[in-house]
Every structure is written in structure tokens, then in C-alpha cells.
Amino acid sequence: xxxxxxxxxxxxxxxxxxxxxxxxxxxxxxxxxxxxxxxxxxxxxxxxxxxxxxxxxxxxxxxxxxxxxxxxxxxxxxxxxxxxxxxxxxxxxxxxxxxxxxxxxxxxxxxxxxxxxxxxxxxxxxxxxxxxxxxxxxxx
Amino acid sequence: xxxxxxxxxxxxxxxxxxxxxxxxxxxxxxxxxxxxxxxxxxxxxxxxxxxxxxxxxxxxxxxxxxxxxxxxxxxxxxxxxxxxxxxxxxxxxxxxxxxxxxxxxxxxxxxxxxxxxxxxxxxxxxxxxxxxxxxxxxxxxxxxxxxxxxxxxxxxxxxxxxxxxxxxxxxxxxxxxxxxxxxxxxxxxxxxxxxxxxxxxxxxxxxxxxxxxxxxxx
Numbered sequence: 001x002x003x004x005x006x007x008x009x010x011x012x013x014x015x016x017x018x019x020x021x022x023x024x025x026x027x028x029x030x031x032x033x034x035x036x037x038x039x040x041x042x043x044x045x046x047x048x049x050x051x052x053x054x055x056x057x058x059x060x061x062x063x064x065x066x067x068x069x070x071x072x073x074x075x076x077x078x079x080x081x082x083x084x085x086x087x088x089x090x091x092x093x094x095x096x097x098x099x100x101x102x103x104x105x106x107x108x109x110x111x112x113x114x115x116x117x118x119x120x121x122x123x124x125x126x127x128x129x130x131x132x133x134x135x136x137x138x139x140x
Numbered sequence: 141x142x143x144x145x146x147x148x149x150x151x152x153x154x155x156x157x158x159x160x161x162x163x164x165x166x167x168x169x170x171x172x173x174x175x176x177x178x179x180x181x182x183x184x185x186x187x188x189x190x191x192x193x194x195x196x197x198x199x200x201x202x203x204x205x206x207x208x209x210x211x212x213x214x215x216x217x218x219x220x221x222x223x224x225x226x227x228x229x230x231x232x233x234x235x236x237x238x239x240x241x242x243x244x245x246x247x248x249x250x251x252x253x254x255x256x257x258x259x260x261x262x263x264x265x266x267x268x269x270x271x272x273x274x275x276x277x278x279x280x281x282x283x284x285x286x287x288x289x290x291x292x293x294x295x296x297x298x299x300x301x302x303x304x305x306x307x308x309x310x311x312x313x314x315x316x317x318x319x320x321x322x323x324x325x326x327x328x329x330x331x332x333x334x335x336x337x338x339x340x341x342x343x344x345x346x347x348x349x350x351x352x353x354x355x356x357x358x
Binding site for chain 2: 039043049053057085092096
């Protein structure tokens with residue numbers, strides 16, 4: 001029969017491993033949530049990038065038909081293309097798989113990526129807003 | 141004359157819905173349509189011209205040029221994706237694999253996936269993606285073309301979706317699968333992230349396969 005000390009030690013080991021499993025599940029959950037936040041901004045940005053391409057096409061055809069001031073319109077299409085490229089580049093570098101990385105590394109990675117995609121999202125918003133303003137000023 | 145044409149068109153539209161025509165088993169035709177009246181052998185005939193997918197010239201994962209003509213006489217499913225998409229594309233293409241597995245042996249159904257990030261999705265990247273997915277042969281083509289042309293094309297494909305939602309913008313990256321018939325007309329759109337809708341798509345493709353020429357040529 002196990003003595004009290006041994007029982008206590010076994011109990012501690014069981015508790016310890018249970019704790020490790022739970023905390024491991026917990027860190028995985030944190031990582032998943034962190035990635036979810038990044039993806040959420042990505043999806044918002046993606047809808048805007050569609051608007052970016054749409055307005056870019058529209059302005060392109062207006063420039064071609066000489067319906068607008070080419071200098072002004074080209075400055076706007078340039079901003080649209082730059083924002084679009086920034087989005088593409090972000091998507092291309094973003095990693096979904098993180099095998100072999102520590103929890104801290106993954107959390108840091110997601111925090112960095114969130115900052116980056118936030119920036120891209122803002123850039124897209126600005127390009128969309130400016131081009132929308134310009135397009136609606138043409139209608140007047 | 142215009143009233144006559146409209147009247148003739150309405151009649152035609154009505155006749156298309158006759159119960160004898162198995163109206164519940166015929167898929168609708170989406171997009172703009174216009175009646176065209178012409179004279180054949182001295183008689184005035186009204187025909188309906190349906191919106192079809194415009195021409196394009198893109199390159200597939202094997203580096204081959206694919207145009208509208210490459211899809212002549214083929215039923216196909218089109219979607220828009222990009223290989224580095226972290227959110228919905230993996231789900232869409234897991235579902236599209238079901239369509240692929242179902243029809244890869246049939247020879248008369250294709251899948252066309254247009255990349256909306258052609259700058260990064262080069263032929264080599266697309267081939268690598270296809271290999272990872274286990275796509276072989278010519279049933280499923282992953283296409284690379286000019287980005288603006290791709291978006292313009294997307295607007296033609298997603299016309300049915302746009303009619304439904306009523307709001308402008310935001311369809312290209314929503315994961316829709318669009319069903320196109322042998323005449324290049326739009327016959328359905330499905331949420332590619334939803335397994336039930338994809339199952340419906342598979343059923344609808346089978347329906348199109350049995351659609352007789354007489355119904356098609358109405």
C-alpha cells in the first residue's frame with residue numbers, strides 16, 4: 001500500500017499534468033482567438049479591396065474616354081493601386097501554420113500581424129473614401 | 141412595335157412556365173435578357189437572348205491559354221479565390237473537391253477557379269496548389285489573368301447574386317459558386333462555404349446534364 005507521502009506525490013503529479021493539459025488547451029484557445037481577430041480585419045479589408053478594384057476600373061475607363069482630368073484621376077487610381085498591392089502583399093506573407101513555434105512567439109506574431117493588417121485596412125478605407133468622393137463630385 | 145415585342149416576350153415567358161414543362165425541375169436562367177425580333181422566311185420570329193459570360197483569355201495551372209471558347213459545350217462551375225487566402229477559400233475548396241470527385245469521370249463538367257490575386261498566383265503557384273489539393277487532368281482549371289479583367293468578369297458571373305442582395309460591392313470574396321450551362325448562361329449561385337448548398341449544386345449539375353436540347357433552345 002502507498003504511504004501518505006507517495007499518495008500526495010502522485011496526487012501532485014496528476015494535478016500538475018491536468019493543469020498542464022488545461023493550460024495547454026488554454027494557450028491554444030488564445031492563439032486561435034488572436035488569429036480570429038486578424039482574420040476578422042482581413043475580411044473587412046477584403047470587402048474594401050473589392051471596392052478598390054471596382055473604382056479603379058471605373059476611373060481607368062473615365063481616363064481612357066477623356067471624361068476626367070487625367071492628372072487628378074491618375075493620382076487617385078495610383079492610391080487605389082497602392083492600397084490594393086499592400087493588401088495582396090499582406091495576404092501573401094501571412095502564415096496560418098505555426099508548427100514548432102512557442103506560444104509566446106505565436107502570440108507576438110499575431111499581435112504584429114494585427115497591427116499590419118489594421119494599417120492596410122486604413123489605407124484601403126482612405127483610398128476608397130477619396131475615390132468615392134471624387135467619383136461623386138463628377139456627377140454634380 | 142416595341143409593345144408587340146414586349147407582348148411576344150411575355151407570351152414566351154409564360155409558355156416557358158407551363159406545367160407540362162416540368163417547371164420545378166428546370167433551373168432558372170439569370171441575368172439580363174432581351175427579346176430579339178427577326179424575320180425568318182418572311183415570318184416574324186421573337187427570340188430571347190440571354191446574358192452569357194463574356195470572353196476572356198487567361199492561363200491555367202499548366203500554362204495553357206484558356207478562353208471562353210475552351211468552355212464551349214461544357215457545363216461548369218466558376219468561383220473566385222486566391223491561394224494565400226487564410227479565411228474562406230480553404231473551406232470553399234474543400235467543398236469544391238466534392239464537386240470535383242463527383243464529376244471528374246463524367247467528362248462534360250468543369251470547374252473554373254479564377255484567382256483574384258494574379259500577381260502572386262502565378263502558373264507555378266497554381267500548379268503547386270492543384271498538386272496539394274490532388275487535382276489532376278483537365279476537370280478543374282485554376283486561372284491566372286489580369287486582375288481588372290478578372291473583376292469585370294466576376295461582375296458578369298455574380299449578376300444573380302447581385303440581384304438577390306441588392307447592395308453594391310462585396311460579392312467577389314464571398315465564396316460563391318456559380319453554375320453555367322452549355323450555352324454559357326448563368327443557372328445558379330451557391331454559397332461555397334455551406335455544405336448543404338454545395339450538395340444542391342451537385343444535384344443541379346445532374347439536372348443540367350439531363351436537360352434536353354429542346355428546352356435549352358427555347
